Amino acid sequence: MYSKEHQTYLKNIKRTNYLVLFFQLFIILFFIILWQFAADHELINTFISSSPKMVVKTLVSLHQANNLYQHIGITIWETFLSFSLGTLLGVIIATILWYKPFLSRVCDPYLTILNSLPKVALGPIIIIWAGAGMKSIIFMALLISVIITIINVYQGFMDTDPGKIRLLKSMKATKSQIYFHLILPNSFGTIISALKINVSMSLIGVIMGEFLVSKSGIGYLIMYGSQVFNLNLVITGVFILCIVAALMYYSVLYLEKFLLKNKK
Amino acid sequence: MKPILSIDHLKKIYHTKRGEILAVDDFSYDLQKEQFVSIVGPSGCGKSTILSILCNLDQKSDGEISYDKNIRIGYMLQQDSLFEWLTILDNCLLGLKIEHGLNEESKQYVISLLEKYGLKEFIHSYPSNLSGGMRQRVALVRTLATKPDILLLDEPFSALDYQSRLAVSDDVFRIIKNEKKSAIMVTHDISEAISCSDTVIVLSSRPCKIKSIYPIELTDKKTPIENRKCKEFAKYYDKIWKDLDFHV
Numbered sequence: 001m002y003s004k005e006h007q008t009y010l011k012n013i014k015r016t017n018y019l020v021l022f023f024q025l026f027i028i029l030f031f032i033i034l035w036q037f038a039a040d041h042e043l044i045n046t047f048i049s050s051s052p053k054m055v056v057k058t059l060v061s062l063h064q065a066n067n068l069y070q071h072i073g074i075t076i077w078e079t080f081l082s083f084s085l086g087t088l089l090g091v092i093i094a095t096i097l098w099y100k101p102f103l104s105r106v107c108d109p110y111l112t113i114l115n116s117l118p119k120v121a122l123g124p125i126i127i128i129w130a131g132a133g134m135k136s137i138i139f140m141a142l143l144i145s146v147i148i149t150i151i152n153v154y155q156g157f158m159d160t161d162p163g164k165i166r167l168l169k170s171m172k173a174t175k176s177q178i179y180f181h182l183i184l185p186n187s188f189g190t191i192i193s194a195l196k197i198n199v200s201m202s203l204i205g206v207i208m209g210e211f212l213v214s215k216s217g218i219g220y221l222i223m224y225g226s227q228v229f230n231l232n233l234v235i236t237g238v239f240i241l242c243i244v245a246a247l248m249y250y251s252v253l254y255l256e257k258f259l260l261k262n263k264k
Numbered sequence: 265m266k267p268i269l270s271i272d273h274l275k276k277i278y279h280t281k282r283g284e285i286l287a288v289d290d291f292s293y294d295l296q297k298e299q300f301v302s303i304v305g306p307s308g309c310g311k312s313t314i315l316s317i318l319c320n321l322d323q324k325s326d327g328e329i330s331y332d333k334n335i336r337i338g339y340m341l342q343q344d345s346l347f348e349w350l351t352i353l354d355n356c357l358l359g360l361k362i363e364h365g366l367n368e369e370s371k372q373y374v375i376s377l378l379e380k381y382g383l384k385e386f387i388h389s390y391p392s393n394l395s396g397g398m399r400q401r402v403a404l405v406r407t408l409a410t411k412p413d414i415l416l417l418d419e420p421f422s423a424l425d426y427q428s429r430l431a432v433s434d435d436v437f438r439i440i441k442n443e444k445k446s447a448i449m450v451t452h453d454i455s456e457a458i459s460c461s462d463t464v465i466v467l468s469s470r471p472c473k474i475k476s477i478y479p480i481e482l483t484d485k486k487t488p489i490e491n492r493k494c495k496e497f498a499k500y501y502d503k504i505w506k507d508l509d510f511h512v
Contacts, residue, residue, distance in 0.1 A: 163343045170319045170339035171362045171410070181358065185349050 050235045058236040067216075072240060075206060075217040078134065079248065082141030083202040087195060089142070090149025097150070098157045098183065099175065115151055119144045119205070123212045132213040140212070141205025145198045152197065156190025157183050192256045199252045203245055218244065267294035268335060268446050269318075269414055274327035276313050286471035287313045291327070293465065293474070295414065295446055300437075302449045302457035305467030306508060311450040314472075315339065315416045318448070331414075338412030342419040344403040346391035352378065352402055353387045359410040374409045381405060381439055397428035397435075404436055408443060415440060417449040421456065430489055433460060437488050454508075458500045459488035466507040476507050 002010070032052050038044045039051030046054065062068035097104040119140065126143075130136040160183055168178050210219025218241050225233030276288040287310035295301060305311045316322035318329065319339045331337075338359075346355050356374045360366040378387055381401055391399055400420065407415060420436065421429045437460050440447050451457050457464045458480055466475045482494040491497065 161343075161345065163341055163345045164347070166321060167339075167341060167345045168358075168362065169321055170341075171359045172320070173362045177362055181362070182347070185347070188349070 048231055050232045054232045055236045055239055058232045059240075062236070071216055071218055071221055072244060074134075074214075075203075075210070075219065075241075076244060076248070078137050078141065078206045078209070078217065079199070079202045082138045082145060082205060083195075083198055085138070086142050086145030086149055086202060087191075087198055090146045090194065090198075091153050091191060093146070093150045094153035094157060095179070097154050098179070104154070111147065111151060115147050120208050120212075123208070127213055134214070136213050137206055137209030137217075140209040141202045144205035144208075145201040148201055149194050149198055152194045153187065153191055156187035156194075159190075160186050188259075192259065195252050195256070196249070199248050200245070203248065207241070265296060268297045268299075269295040269329070269331040271295075271314075271318075272328040272330070274314065274317065274329065275325045276310065276317060276322070277325040288317075289471040289473050291472070291474060293477075295448065298444055298446055299463065300440065300447045300449070300461045301463045301465060302451055302461040303465045303467060304451055304454060304457045304504060304508070305472055306469045307452055309467050309469050310472040311452075311467060312418050315418050315448065315450055319416055335414060336410060336412040337414045337416060338407040338410060339416045340403055340407045340418065340420050342422055344391075344396075344399040344423070346399055346402060346406075348391055351388050351390060352383060352394070355391065355402060356406045356409050358406060363410065365410065370409070373411075374405065377405045377408055378402075381435070395428070396424050397432045400424060400428075400432050401435055401439075404439060408439070408445075413446060415445050415447040417447060419451055420449065422451070422453070429456075433488050454501055454504050455492060455497075456488070458497060458504070459491040464500070464504060466504055476503075478503065 035044075036052045039046045039049070039053070059068070062071075097107065122143065123140065126136050126139050130139050164182055164186070165178060168182055173181065206217070207219040207222075210217040211223050214220045218237050222234050222237035222241075225231065225237060271291060271293050274288055274291040276286075278285045278287050291314060293301070303311050303314065313322060317324045319337050321339075346352075347358070350358070353375065356378065357366055357371065360370050360374070375387065378384060381404075383398065383402060383405065386394060386398070386402075391402070394402065400423075404420075417436075421433050424432060433456055449457070449460065461480055464478045464480060466478070467473065468475045478500060480496075480500060482491055482496050485491060485494070
């Protein structure tokens with residue numbers, strides 16, 4: 001049994017946690033109610049700003065039309081593909097750059113330029129090269145996620161404690177032994193945080209790609225909605241996207257926890 | 265007696281964009297078996313360079329280093345450099361894994377070392393659970409795991425606070441004597457050098473040259489902590505201090 005002071009201390013922590021949760025819920029509920037209220041009393045034009053009820057209606061009709069899940073599924077699948085490919089390729093390329101410092105110096109300005117270039121500008125070229133389909137979308141998302149992965153992971157590799165490298169060298173380790181015994185496990189944290197960045201980057205890429213080319217997916221729903229001036233559809237699309245993004249982010253977070261637990 | 269390691273007119277020049285720096289000039293010394301030698305010198309004089317060259321981390325510019333090809337050299341650094349993601353045992357097995365010498369026998373040897381030096385209950389712990397002094401002891405066991413004949417110690421205690429430093433230097437000394445190893449230790453701590461070693465080499469400032477060599481003869485020589493109480497201790501301390509010619 002804890003002392004009285006400690007019990008109050010624990011109680012306080014709990015109370016703060018509840019308070020935070022309360023305000024988090026309060027904000028979203030307040031926003032939705034205000035929005036609906038403004039729509040009901042014609043304070044806003046529902047044609048251009050929709051309303052919570054209309055969003056629900058659109059969701060239901062999408063559900064009945066039976067292609068809601070197909071759209072969501074396609075977006076998730078595309079994101080998953082570009083996310084895994086981007087991470088894998090990024091780590092592989094970062095590894096090559098670490099193995100060959102000369103190559104890394106040569107590539108440095110190109111990586112910097114590619115990183116700062118808004119990849120959407122390459123959209124038209126990608127469509128022409130890869131065709132107006134899923135390939136283009138994945139290519140676009142991959143382009144966005146892979147560059148940032150290379151840069152982050154390479155940086156992680158280079159930040160390895162030189163003392164540890166010296167230690168392995170004094171044991172006469174080869175370069176690949178240094179990589180597998182030290183560099184890779186040491187950069188585990190960096191790679192995990194690259195995953196977190198990557199999942200959002202891939203989603204951005206996928207939605208951008210869907211804006212440009214696709215015939216399905218959440219990005220397509222939003223784009224289609226805006227073209228036919230159906231703002232209900234646009235806002236519903238954004239709403240679904242919020243949920244999908246959150247789900248994917250939290251799955252990576254969960255994956256991180258899982259991997260870290262297995263690590264130790 | 266034939267020395268276990270002989271260094272003959274060793275010279276090291278560092279090349280940088282701005283020019284070249286003569287770090288070590290004409291360093292010669294013969295290390296005998298089971299001898300414990302300390303090298304002291306002003307900071308940045310190039311003491312550590314000598315050790316780096318001895319274990320092939322750095323290339324010498326000139327001179328000869330000769331030792332029997334069966335002689336193995338182990339290197340212990342200032343930082344313990346333990347891998348946080350490996351258990352104490354796995355950390356100690358690292359050298360064996362690198363040289364593909366890991367088998368049941370060598371593993372048992374490492375476990376016996378860990379047990380012998382008071383780390384038994386931590387074999388499956390991670391480095392973050394250990395104190396600085398214990399970590400340094402693990403680092404020594406890691407160095408001993410590949411059964412080196414000569415240990416190179418590069419300021420092995422300087423990352424520790426004073427109390428642990430005394431305790432750990434005692435430990436390390438005991439372990440090295442126990443395992444009958446020869447050792448070269450680089451340090452900037454005069455009392456540490458006198459209390460641990462059979463011989464102290466004093467170097468001049470850069471480029472480092474041998475200024476003087478003191479065979480340490482203490483009456484009633486025991487462990488490093490005890491040695492500090494010997495009556496000759498102060499005399500050696502004074503001599504080396506004067507040699508180092510330290511000005512604030």
